[in-house]
Amino acid sequence: MVDNAGTHLPIRTWRHSFLFLLGVSPGFFVLIIQQNTPENCMKFSIIKILTNDFPFKAHQVKSQKGNSIVFNLLKKKLRQKQAKSFQVEPTYPAYPVPLSQVEKAKVLGELLGHSNDIIFRRFNLGFSSTQVIAVFAEGLVDVNTQNESLFKPLMFYEQKEKNLDNARVYESLKENYISVGEIAEFDDLFDASHSVLSGDTVLLMEGIKKVLTINTRSLPQRSIEEPKRETIVRGPQEAFTELLRTNIALLRRRLKHPDLVFETRRGGTYTYTEVAIVYLRGLASPKIVEEVRRRMERIIHTDHVLESGMVEELIEDSPYSPFPQIEHTERPDKAVAQLLEGRVIILIDGTPFTLIVPTLFWQFIQTADDYYERMMGSFVRVLRLIAFFVALFLPSLYIALTTYHQEMIPFSILVSINVAREGVPFPAFVEALIMEGIFELLREAGIRIPAQIGQAVSIVGAIILGQAAIQAKLVSPAMVIIVAVTAISSFLIPAFNFAIALRILRFGVMILAATLGLFGILVAAMFLLTHLVSLRSFGIPYMAPLAPLNLRELKDVFLRLPKWVADQRPSILKPLDKIRQKSGLKPQPNKD
Amino acid sequence: MEKINTWQATALLTMSIIPTAILFPTASLAQVSGRDAWLAFLLAGLLGLLLTALIVGLNSFYPTFNLLQIGEAVMGRLLGKGFTLAYVFFFITLSAIVVREFSAFMVSSFMKFTPLEFLSLIMVALAMYAIYLGLEIISRVSEVVFISVLFSLLFFVLLAIPELDFRSVLPVLDSGILPVIHGSIIFFIWTGEIFFLSMIYPYLNRPGQAWIAGVIPVALVTFFLVAGAVITESYFGFQFTSRILFPLLTYVRIIGLADFWERIEALVILIWVAGMYIKISFFMFMAVVSIKQLFNLPHYHFLILPTGALVFILSIVMFENTVELFSFIRDDWSVFAPLFAFFFPLLFFLTDITKKIVGVKSDHL
Numbered sequence: 033m034v035d036n037a038g039t040h041l042p043i044r045t046w047r048h049s050f051l052f053l054l055g056v057s058p059g060f061f062v063l064i065i066q067q068n069t070p071e072n073c074m075k076f077s078i079i080k081i082l083t084n085d086f087p088f089k090a091h092q093v094k095s096q097k098g099n100s101i102v103f104n105l106l107k108k109k110l111r112q113k114q115a116k117s118f119q120v121e122p123t124y125p126a127y128p129v130p131l132s133q134v135e136k137a138k139v140l141g142e143l144l145g146h147s148n149d150i151i152f153r154r155f156n157l158g159f160s161s162t163q164v165i166a167v168f169a170e171g172l173v174d175v176n177t178q179n180e181s182l183f184k185p186l187m188f189y190e191q192k193e194k195n196l197d198n199a200r201v202y203e204s205l206k207e208n209y210i211s212v213g214e215i216a217e218f219d220d221l222f223d224a225s226h227s228v229l230s231g232d233t234v235l236l237m238e239g240i241k242k243v244l245t246i247n248t249r250s251l252p253q254r255s256i257e258e259p260k261r262e263t264i265v266r267g268p269q270e271a272f273t274e275l276l277r278t279n280i281a282l283l284r285r286r287l288k289h290p291d292l293v294f295e296t297r298r299g300g301t302y303t304y305t306e307v308a309i310v311y312l313r314g315l316a317s318p319k320i321v322e323e324v325r326r327r328m329e330r331i332i333h334t335d336h337v338l339e340s341g342m343v344e345e346l347i348e349d350s351p352y353s354p355f356p357q358i359e360h361t362e363r364p365d366k367a368v369a370q371l372l373e374g375r376v377i378i379l380i381d382g383t384p385f386t387l388i389v390p391t392l393f394w395q396f397i398q399t400a401d402d403y404y405e406r407m408m409g410s411f412v413r414v415l416r417l418i419a420f421f422v423a424l425f426l427p428s429l430y431i432a433l434t435t436y437h438q439e440m441i442p443f444s445i446l447v448s449i450n451v452a453r454e455g456v457p458f459p460a461f462v463e464a465l466i467m468e469g470i471f472e473l474l475r476e477a478g479i480r481i482p483a484q485i486g487q488a489v490s491i492v493g494a495i496i497l498g499q500a501a502i503q504a505k506l507v508s509p510a511m512v513i514i515v516a517v518t519a520i521s522s523f524l525i526p527a528f529n530f531a532i533a534l535r536i537l538r539f540g541v542m543i544l545a546a547t548l549g550l551f552g553i554l555v556a557a558m559f560l561l562t563h564l565v566s567l568r569s570f571g572i573p574y575m576a577p578l579a580p581l582n583l584r585e586l587k588d589v590f591l592r593l594p595k596w597v598a599d600q601r602p603s604i605l606k607p608l609d610k611i612r613q614k615s616g617l618k619p620q621p622n623k624d
Numbered sequence: 625m626e627k628i629n630t631w632q633a634t635a636l637l638t639m640s641i642i643p644t645a646i647l648f649p650t651a652s653l654a655q656v657s658g659r660d661a662w663l664a665f666l667l668a669g670l671l672g673l674l675l676t677a678l679i680v681g682l683n684s685f686y687p688t689f690n691l692l693q694i695g696e697a698v699m700g701r702l703l704g705k706g707f708t709l710a711y712v713f714f715f716i717t718l719s720a721i722v723v724r725e726f727s728a729f730m731v732s733s734f735m736k737f738t739p740l741e742f743l744s745l746i747m748v749a750l751a752m753y754a755i756y757l758g759l760e761i762i763s764r765v766s767e768v769v770f771i772s773v774l775f776s777l778l779f780f781v782l783l784a785i786p787e788l789d790f791r792s793v794l795p796v797l798d799s800g801i802l803p804v805i806h807g808s809i810i811f812f813i814w815t816g817e818i819f820f821l822s823m824i825y826p827y828l829n830r831p832g833q834a835w836i837a838g839v840i841p842v843a844l845v846t847f848f849l850v851a852g853a854v855i856t857e858s859y860f861g862f863q864f865t866s867r868i869l870f871p872l873l874t875y876v877r878i879i880g881l882a883d884f885w886e887r888i889e890a891l892v893i894l895i896w897v898a899g900m901y902i903k904i905s906f907f908m909f910m911a912v913v914s915i916k917q918l919f920n921l922p923h924y925h926f927l928i929l930p931t932g933a934l935v936f937i938l939s940i941v942m943f944e945n946t947v948e949l950f951s952f953i954r955d956d957w958s959v960f961a962p963l964f965a966f967f968f969p970l971l972f973f974l975t976d977i978t979k980k981i982v983g984v985k986s987d988h989l
Contacts, residue, residue: 565764
């Protein structure tokens with residue numbers, strides 16, 4: 033390369049300038065072609081250059097007519113789009129409560145579809161002639177409560193004063209006779225029908241334009257059990273259940289603080305599922321809470337909410353990202369810990385899985401165990417982080433090294449790999465693809481089949497596929513080891529939804545490694561890194577506190593430092609109450 | 625507007641200088657300055673600090689403007705747009721050179737059978753994705769990459785310590801001061817890149833700390849290059865160094881770990897590629913921003929594709945081979961770069977000062 037500086041410098045400089053211009057001019061053609069797309073307003077600037085309007089007034093371009101028209105159009109379009117996506121709340125027809133008893137029963141009966149499990153019980157108030165109708169759904173009501181606190185006092189009702197009108201009787205019933213804690217009044221029969229379907233008893237009374245609903249709910253539920261997905265060695269063994277009330281109680285029991293707020297709303301035009309937004313009022317950032325409220329508006333417009341995953345898809349930030357941006361848990365203790373960091377919990381009736389927002393990347397490789405064991409136990413986190421990289425990159429590394437960069441493998445290892453690969457007909461990439469594919473098949477089979485025949489699958493997987501494939505020289509033992517290590521590593525990731533992302537991405541990285549070698553892996557890594565740092569969960573950077581870096585808060589990322597070190601809450605969540613505990617709690621021997 | 629903090633700016637600027645700086649100038653400077661290459665690096669580092677002072681001073685008058693906007697405000701609309709146009713050419717050419725440097729290096733030392741165009745294409749595509757996501761994202765990626773690059777570089781400097789021979793750089797100034805100045809002018813291509821600080825100045829969330837983001841990258845680059853010069857001179861001597869294409873890579877190649885792992889340079893190259901990704905993204909980002917500034921456009925997203933295509937084409941047609949690339953950087957670009965990095969900002973600064981003294985008011989956009 034060494035030629036003396038400047039031997040034919042002038043010529044080369046001219047040629048470079050020429051090439052430079054040559055290169056630039058097609059580029060501007062590209063620019064001009066490009067501006068035909070409707071979304072830009074480059075056109076106007078180009079025209080301005082051509083019509084000599086440029087550059088004297090170029091600084092005013094923003095305020096000039098041409099551009100402002102384009103902008104206004106764009107804005108208008110955007111607004112229309114937004115308006116389309118956020119329609120007005122679905123309106124239900126109004127059913128005002130009629131005066132006549134017969135009319136009421138008729139309308140309510142129609143609303144409830146004359147279904148056979150809805151019971152209209154007619155009885156007389158005390159020994160008077162005032163007729164009352166109790167409407168309730170069979171099986172959803174607690175019969176004892178109903179009999180003791182509702183029917184008994186009403187049927188043995190004794191009118192103390194004579195000649196009371198129905199309104200006065202109704203008031204006295206409400207205030208003195210119905211011995212149930214939670215009652216409510218509706219003046220619309222549509223609302224009343226919903227409370228009948230939730231297990232309440234609705235009282236209809238002649239001549240009153242209101243209906244009274246009494247909480248007599250006794251919903252079918254299972255008992256509180258151990259968490260199935262998030263098992264831990266040490267710590268509370270209670271899991272959320274399907275019933276929202278129980279879940280709220282589980283949270284309240286752990287967090288006896290007046291600041292704990294449950295904001296309930298209903299979503300799903302058919303399922304009418306109750307959903308609770310839970311946060312600590314004096315702690316969680318109001319901005320985040322407001323954002324959660326705003327996004328939860330969306331569930332009103334869907335027709336059913338059966339699982340928290342359905343809500344998750346409606347409120348997450350980047351729906352096309354392979355990485356989950358909202359964590360879910362079935363552990364009340366974990367939910368409480370997250371509330372105390374300033375996060376918001378979303379409880380959904382009918383599922384034990386609750387959502388935690390905002391979620392950071394690191395939460396997916398952390399478990400409740402890390403905080404319950406002593407600090408030394410949190411070294412597992414480093415292990416999980418390694419497992420993350422192994423699960424994502426190990427098969428690709430094997431492909432890249434054995435295919436392209438054999439010189440990087442130490443000689444002795446290279447020999448044993450090549451001896452093992454002798455007679456295998458496929459290139460490393462195809463071999464890896466086959467084995468990873470088979471493993472994915474086995475894994476999926478293992479999840480779906482009943483436990484009784486689960487053993488059969490593992491026998492088929494381990495003996496027939498693994499052993500026989502090697503003996504038939506279809507795959508090399510080295511590849512089986514690689515796949516097994518990858519599989520174990522991906523099981524190390526505590527969050528299942530996060531591991532799914534790794535499973536998918538692994539194949540992409542393998543293809544890149546097979547085409548570009550180590551460089552391909554690096555391209556994949558850089559792409560993923562760029563994608564990850566660009567993600568946000570409810571406006572909070574996903575990769576915080578690594579990027580943007582906050583050295584002080586890295587103490588709870590790779591390792592968990594002891595509890596007395598963590599005297600502040602994560603600042604990235606902007607909690608109102610920053611201090612977790614006073615500093616200087618470190619245990620020390622008494623000075624005396 | 626997206627904001628970045630001082631640490632992110634530091635990482636970004638360091639990563640926009642270091643990746644090519646550790647590879648390309650070592651041989652050229654050994655060729656030009658001989659034994660005193662390390663002195664030339666040091667001198668260029670001092671020049672870089674001077675430039676940082678100039679840029680921070682200039683930008684402190686216009687905290688919400690980048691260099692091009694300052695140019696337009698200070699020099700008047702007509703002349704200012706002329707400067708902006710020049711900077712558009714400068715940034716596009718610079719991006720093309722860096723893309724070519726990247727693919728030339730990859731082909732010559734790592735992937736001998738891969739077409740150079742393919743590597744350029746992948747890198748430009750990746751960079752376009754990063755630009756699409758914005759400066760904040762590029763700087764967050766650079767934070768992560770910065771740490772790994774810094775530690776790996778330190779690791780290799782530490783590995784070299786037992787073999788260091790400081791007598792190899794003696795005698796100092798054997799052939800006079802002129803070769804040192806010549807060398808420092810060449811290396812000023814890299815330390816002069818600190819003027820990018822002015823391009824990201826409006827994005828800083830604490831403009832008062834901008835000088836940190838200027839001084840630390842220059843200091844780091846100078847430190848590693850001086851260390852590199854001493855290392856290569858102790859290992860190879862300056863005459864041999866001047867004949868190797870990538871002396872520091874050759875040094876890494878002869879390192880073995882624990883008598884077991886011999887060829888670790890592939891890992892180094894991977895980390896280098898990560899750095900290169902930041903560098904290319906950042907350069908192309910500035911090219912896009914300067915085009916946006918030239919036409920006073922409200923946003924730049926539709927400029928990414930044509931600029932990327934332009935950079936890709938230029939990176940291929942501008943040079944016939946790596947030798948030409950090298951001599952172009954050494955002989956031609958070392959004249960262009962100081963013009964844009966140093967003299968234009970200086971001109972803006974002096975004009976602004978003069979205007980302030982005379983009492984003419986600059987146009988604020």
